[in-house]
Amino acid sequence: MSERANGKAKRFIQSALREWTYGWSYQNSGERTAALASWQHHYDWHRPHSGISGLVPMGRLDPTGNNLLTLHN
Secondary structure, three states: OOHHHHHHHHHHHHHHHHHHHOOOOOOOHHHHHHHHHHHHHHHHHOOOEHHHOOEOHHHHOOOOOOOHHHOOO
């Protein structure tokens, strides 16, 4: 893994720990696991990222391209 990719992975892990794992109170690990999909959706589609000038990651994809990732549900 390149240093750049490694740095991005570390940043994602830091955000996940701060905002998902420890950012809320959960009754048990099952409840925490159930919240992961919602948090990841927020992280990719709605949360501004300072490293990309306040954009959301999915906003960087070309919506007219043939890319399933651009489907927002």
